[in-house]
Each structure stands twice: as structure tokens, then as C-alpha cells.
Amino acid sequence: MLHLILREIKHRRGNFILSIIAIALTLCLSVYSISLLDKFDAETTASLQNHETEVKQQLTKHNTETETVLKNLENDIRKSMKGLGFNVYLFSNQEPIEAIKERGYSIKTLPQAYANKLADSKVVTINHLLPQLARRTEWKEQNRNIMLIGVAGQVPMAHRNHMKPIMQPLEPGTVFLGYDLHKPLGIKVGDDVTINGTSYKVAKTYPSRDFRDDGTAWIHLAEMQKLYNLEGKISSIKCLGCNCASADRVGTIRKELEAIIPDVQIIEVGSKALARAETRVKTSSRADTMRAQIITQGNEKMQTIQTTRAESRKSLESLNTFLIPLLLIIAFITLTVLCILNVKHRKEEVGILRALGTKTSKVLSLFLIRALIIGVIAAVITIIVSLTFTKLDQQMLIILAFAPPLIALTATWLPALSVTSQQPLNTLRHD
Amino acid sequence: MISIQNLSMIYPGNVTALDDVSLEIEAGKFIALQGPSGSGKSTLLSTLSGLVRPTSGSVKIDGTSLYEISPAERSVLRAENIGMIFQNFHLLPYLNVLENITLPSVAKNLPLDHYASEAKSLIDQLELGHRISHHPAKLSAGECQRVAFARAIISQPKLLLADEPTGNLDNKNTEILINLFKDYAKQGNTVIMVTHADADANQADQVINIADGKLITS
Ligand SMILES: Nc1ncnc2c1ncn2[C@@H]1O[C@H](COP(=O)(O)OP(=O)(O)OP(=O)(O)O)[C@@H](O)[C@H]1O
Numbered sequence: 001m002l003h004l005i006l007r008e009i010k011h012r013r014g015n016f017i018l019s020i021i022a023i024a025l026t027l028c029l030s031v032y033s034i035s036l037l038d039k040f041d042a043e044t045t046a047s048l049q050n051h052e053t054e055v056k057q058q059l060t061k062h063n064t065e066t067e068t069v070l071k072n073l074e075n076d077i078r079k080s081m082k083g084l085g086f087n088v089y090l091f092s093n094q095e096p097i098e099a100i101k102e103r104g105y106s107i108k109t110l111p112q113a114y115a116n117k118l119a120d121s122k123v124v125t126i127n128h129l130l131p132q133l134a135r136r137t138e139w140k141e142q143n144r145n146i147m148l149i150g151v152a153g154q155v156p157m158a159h160r161n162h163m164k165p166i167m168q169p170l171e172p173g174t175v176f177l178g179y180d181l182h183k184p185l186g187i188k189v190g191d192d193v194t195i196n197g198t199s200y201k202v203a204k205t206y207p208s209r210d211f212r213d214d215g216t217a218w219i220h221l222a223e224m225q226k227l228y229n230l231e232g233k234i235s236s237i238k239c240l241g242c243n244c245a246s247a248d249r250v251g252t253i254r255k256e257l258e259a260i261i262p263d264v265q266i267i268e269v270g271s272k273a274l275a276r277a278e279t280r281v282k283t284s285s286r287a288d289t290m291r292a293q294i295i296t297q298g299n300e301k302m303q304t305i306q307t308t309r310a311e312s313r314k315s316l317e318s319l320n321t322f323l324i325p326l327l328l329i330i331a332f333i334t335l336t337v338l339c340i341l342n343v344k345h346r347k348e349e350v351g352i353l354r355a356l357g358t359k360t361s362k363v364l365s366l367f368l369i370r371a372l373i374i375g376v377i378a379a380v381i382t383i384i385v386s387l388t389f390t391k392l393d394q395q396m397l398i399i400l401a402f403a404p405p406l407i408a409l410t411a412t413w414l415p416a417l418s419v420t421s422q423q424p425l426n427t428l429r430h431d
Numbered sequence: 432m433i434s435i436q437n438l439s440m441i442y443p444g445n446v447t448a449l450d451d452v453s454l455e456i457e458a459g460k461f462i463a464l465q466g467p468s469g470s471g472k473s474t475l476l477s478t479l480s481g482l483v484r485p486t487s488g489s490v491k492i493d494g495t496s497l498y499e500i501s502p503a504e505r506s507v508l509r510a511e512n513i514g515m516i517f518q519n520f521h522l523l524p525y526l527n528v529l530e531n532i533t534l535p536s537v538a539k540n541l542p543l544d545h546y547a548s549e550a551k552s553l554i555d556q557l558e559l560g561h562r563i564s565h566h567p568a569k570l571s572a573g574e575c576q577r578v579a580f581a582r583a584i585i586s587q588p589k590l591l592l593a594d595e596p597t598g599n600l601d602n603k604n605t606e607i608l609i610n611l612f613k614d615y616a617k618q619g620n621t622v623i624m625v626t627h628a629d630a631d632a633n634q635a636d637q638v639i640n641i642a643d644g645k646l647i648t649s
């Protein structure tokens with residue numbers, strides 16, 4: 001029987017080959033169409049991933065940049081603190097800090113003993129202690145307002161030996177003059193100068209430094225205290241070269257000091273180190289803003305990619321939902337037509353086989369087996385061709401293996417049945 | 432052998448092809464069926480072979496009523512007992528001579544080459560040896576009809592029905608075929624041959640005449 005089928009196929013190979021092509025071609029086109037969608041999805045994922053890594057790279061780059069900048073800053077700060085340290089003033093906490101800042105000194109006083117107390121303590125954040133008593137006064141001889149500051153020599157820190165004093169000690173009866181106080185008057189070191197009736201020997205004249213120092217005269221603390229009847233009192237302790245490396249330096253120092261002298265408040269005065277510390281904070285917050293910006297921009301772009309690609313995908317998908325059934329219908333119709341042609345050609349054959357006593361079912365099976373062969377070959381071709389341009393998952397493989405035989409069998413069934421179910425005589429007449 | 436009783440065939444369109452035909456045919460006879468065109472000869476043969484169901488009446492072959500059994504049983508009966516030859520040969524174009532002759536094996540669910548040895552001796556007998564692997568398109572009418580004859584008798588059916596088998600043949604081939612029929616009948620089989628030619632009919636053991644679907648007893 002198979003022999004018979006194969007002979008017929010060979011005899012009418014045109015019909016046979018066209019049938020195979022009809023199925024294989026339409027199915028390959030369907031697979032191709034589906035593969036385009038898969039490819040599109042893969043592209044979407046890749047592009048999103050690309051973008052994500054890009055953003056990540058940007059962030060890492062930004063982070064390392066920020067980190068190096070911050071590290072450099074911190075190193076700078078540390079370095080300058082090692083070199084310069086930074087300066088704080090200790091004032092009485094009896095006066096608001098704003099008032100002190102406004103005036104330039106505090107009218108409230110601290111016991112001078114605080115300086116010694118600090119010096120004797122194990123405080124490590126402070127290096128040089130300069131107790132001061134500052135007052136603004138009229139320089140009657142010159143008829144001008146000056147800042148008069150009484151300073152002692154530096155108070156040595158008990159737990160640190162041989163610290164080099166950072167300030168030239170001021171002897172009693174001598175005065176140091178700021179730029180504005182000596183320059184306009186042509187006063188030189190060694191001259192005598194009278195301030196409000198007391199004569200002092202000029203021991204040092206400062207070059208121009210800042211507006212406050214320039215209008216300041218320094219005398220010995222004891223003489224200053226006597227002048228204002230404030231023996232044993234000071235208005236502030238200037239701490240020079242504080243070497244605290246933490247970010248919140250004032251806080252660290254305050255903590256240490258509060259343990260020793262609770263009724264003081266601290267003002268940090270401008271220094272390079274301070275400026276850098278501020279820069280550090282600013283840089284880090286700017287870096288944070290920048291970072292947030294990178295992330296939001298990245299997210300926005302991601303969203304755009306996602307939505308535009310989702311739209312394109314939709315149109316592609318709708319094309320598929322329209323195209324694939326159309327292709328399958330075309331395959332089915334083509335196959336039905338080819339099968340009807342085949343059946344028409346074989347009407348006589350059916351009549352002969354029936355006349356020879358072949359059962360209807362057997363004649364029908366001749367057609368169906370032929371259809372099955374067409375389907376199987378078409379399936380093999382479809383799978384092989386599809387594999388050249390796309391990957392097939394298991395589900396797709398099963399569909400491609402079974403769809404062609406199914407299509408071929410359904411297309412063959414009715415035409416074949418119509419011819420085999422006729423009375424044998426009819427198929428033999430009028431040929 | 433064959434018992435026909437009150438056989439009538441009315442085709443759609445109220446065409447009466449057979450009108451109450453009753454006939455008994457003995458085994459081992461070569462019978463010629465004669466009648467004008469449209470008288471119902473082909474229809475009678477078709478009903479005898481079970482190819483078309485009559486409107487009424489019965490056909491019994493060796494006691495089996497042909498139209499009281501299932502179509503499948505009828506197919507089996509036809510495959511085993513009836514051979515058929517047509518004016519137009521009706522060979523399968525894609526099979527060669529040998530395969531066309533052995534084709535009845537398919538109906539019996541046997542391999543196509545089941546009758547190969549019988550077919551080969553028949554081919555020699557029918558002087559078709561040089562044509563054994565040729566396809567029908569390349570054969571002459573006489574050769575085609577000899578192939579058709581060989582196919583019809585390959586399984587040795589008891590009944591051989593031939594519908595104008597000589598219609599497309601020349602005198603020489605007609606003679607060959609008629610002699611084959613005679614020989615086949617002599618082997619104890621029944622041969623019924625439709626023919627227009629008196630010369631052919633005269634060679635038969637018995638001539639049955641039919642007109643307008645009715646038998647004419649002579
Ligand atoms: N399938 C059919 N449908 C309708 N009418 C038919 C059919 N087959 C035959 N006939 C009619 O039945 C009648 C008998 O036909 P049939 O073929 O049996 O005659 P025939 O004797 O074989 O004629 P011929 O010598 O021309 O072959 C005719 O009138 C014919 O037209």
C-alpha cells in the first residue's frame with residue numbers, strides 16, 4: 001500500500017511538492033514573524049540592561065570621583081590641621097554668642113585660672129592657650145577708638161613638654177601695635193608711646209593683617225586687668241592650633257572642654273582648615289544632589305525606552321495576531337485546493353480500487369497517508385529552516401512538528417471523503 | 432451461480448435503466464450481453480458487481496445476496512469473486528504493467544507483489560513480457576486490455592464481468608481477448624461480456640439481449 005502511495009506521489013510530484021511548500025513556507029513565515037517579536041524583546045532587554053549598566057557606571061564613576069575629592073579634602077584638612085591646627089575662642093556662656101561676635105569681644109569674664117586648669121588637664125584637642133582680656137577704649141592721646149587686648153605669655157600645657165610658643169611673649173611695660181596704630185603715626189619698635197596716660201615701649205609692630213588686628217594694641221594681661229580693675233579675670237582664652245581631625249571639630253572640642261570648665265562657649269574662627277571643612281560638607285552634599293540627578297535621569301530614560309518599545313512591540317504583536325492566522329488560513333486553503341485537484345485526478349483510480357474490491361476506508365487511507373507524508377516532510381523542512389534564523393523552544397518544536405501534519409490531514413479529509421464515499425460506478429463513468 | 436430477481440434500476444431523473452430483470456446464470460458459461468445503447472447493459476453489470484445499488488430486486492452470487500450485506504463485506508466479496516474489465520481499460524497511470532496486474536492484492540490487504548509470480552506467467556502467456564515495467568501511457572490499446580484482463584483474473588475470480596472490452600480494440604486483439612474469455616470460462620468460471628458486435632456475441636455460449644431495461648428472450 002505504501003508502495004502505491006509512493007508511486008502516486010512520484011507520478012504527481014508537482015502537487016505533492018506544492019503542498020509541502022504551501023505548509024512549510026507559511027509556517028516558516030509565521031515562525032519568522034514570531035522570531036521578530038522575540039528578537040525585539042531581546043533587544044529591549046539588552047537596551048534596558050545597557051542603560052542600567054551605563055547609569056551604574058556613571059554612578060560608580062561619580063562615587064569614586066567624589067570619594068577622591070573628599071579624601072583629598074580630608075587629607076588637606078588633616079594636613080593643615082597638623083600644620084596650623086585651627087583656632088577657637090572660649091568665652092563665658094553668660095553672653096549670647098551673637099553679641100560677642102558683634103562686639104568683637106565679650107564683656108563677661110572668665111576666671112584666669114581656667115587657662116591653668118585647662119593647661120593642667122589632659123585635654124588633647126587644644127595646643128596653645130592664650131588668655132586674653134579685651135576691651136574697646138578711647139585712645140585719648142590720639143583721639144581714636146582702639147581695641148586694647150591684654151595678653152599673657154602663652155600658658156604652657158602641662159602634659160606637653162617643650163612646646164614651642166607660637167607667639168612672641170609680651171613683657172610688662174611693652175606694647176605690640178597693629179598696623180593702623182603705628183603706620184599712620186610713624187611709630188617704630190623701640191619708641192615710647194603713651195596710651196591714656198601710661199607709657200609703653202613699643203616691642204612689636206604688625207604688618208597689615210585684618211581690620212580688627214590692625215586697630216588693636218596688645219599690652220600685658222596684668223596691666224590690662226589693673227587698668228579695668230579686673231584682676232584675675234579674662235574675657236576669653238584663645239586656643240591656637242587645635243588639632244582635632246574629626247568633621248565636627250567644635251563639637252569634639254566642646255565635649256572635652258565641658259568636662260573641665262562647663263560655663264564656657266566656643267567660637268571657631270576662620271581658618272583655611274575651616275574653609276576646607278566647609279567645602280567638604282558642600283562637596284559631599286553637591287555630590288549627593290548630583291547622584292540623585294543621575295539616578296532620576298537614568299530612571300526617566302529607562303521609562304522612555306520601556307514605553308516606546310512597549311508601543312512598538314504592541315504593533316508588532318498585533319501584526320502577528322493578524323498575520324499568523326492569515327498565513328495558516330492561506331496554507332489551509334492552498335492545501336485544500338491542491339488536495340481537491342489531486343482527488344479530481346484520482347477519481348478514476350478510486351473507482352478502479354473500489355471495483356477491485358478495495359474498502360472505502362482503505363482508499364481513504366491512501367489519501368490520508370499521503371497527507372501525513374506531506375505534513376511530516378513539511379514539518380521537518382519548517383523546523384530545519386526555522387533553526388537557521390531563530391531558536392525554537394520545546395513548545396514551539398512540538399507545535400511545528402504537529403501543525404503541518406494536522407493541517408495537511410484536515411485539508412485532505414473532506415475532499416478525499418467526498419470522492420471515496422461516492423458509489424464506485426460514478427467514479428468510473430465519464431472519464 | 433448468479434441469481435437475479437426482479438432487478439430494477441431507476442436513476443435520479445426517473446430514468447429507468449433496468450426494469451424488473453430476472454435471470455439465472457450458470458457457472459462455467461461465457462455469456463454475451465447485447466442491446467442498443469442506453470438499454471441498461473452497463474447498469475446490469477454494475478449491479479451484478481455491487482458497484483451500484485439497484486432500486487429494487489436482488490442479486491445473489493453463490494447464494495450470497497449482494498445488497499443485504501455491508502459495504503465492507505460487499506468489497507470483500509467483490510475482491511474475492513469478481514473480476515472486471517472496461518472499455519477504457521482503467522489502468523493506474525503511475526503503476527507499471529506488473530504492478531497494475533498485481534493491484535488486486537491491495538484490496539485483499541496483501542503486499543503489492545503478492546501475485547507477482549502468477550502475474551509474470553500471465554504476462555508471458557499474454558505476450559507482454561517486453562512490456563513488464565512499462566507504464567500504461569506507453570502501451571497500445573490491445574496491450575492495455577490484455578493487462579486489464581490479467582488484472583481481472585489474477586486472483587482467479589469465479590465471475591468475470593467485461594463491459595464492451597473490445598470496443599477500443601482491432602480485430603486481431605479482439606480475437607485474442609475473446610479467446611482468453613473462452614478459456615477462462617472453460618476453467619469453470621462465469622464470464623459475462625457486454626458487446627455491440629454480433630461477431631463477438633456469436634462466440635459466446637449464450638447471448639442475452641436487453642432493450643429498454645428488459646430482457647428479450649430469444
Ligand atoms: N449515473 C446515471 N445517472 C442517471 N442516468 C444514468 C446513469 N447511468 C446510466 N444512466 C442512464 O441509464 C440508462 C442505461 O444506461 P447504461 O449505461 O446502462 O446503458 P448501456 O446499455 O450500457 O449503453 P451503452 O451501450 O451506450 O454503454 C441510460 O438511459 C443512461 O442515460
Ligand SMILES: [Mg+2]
Nearest residue numbers: 472473474594
Ligand atoms: Mg454501457
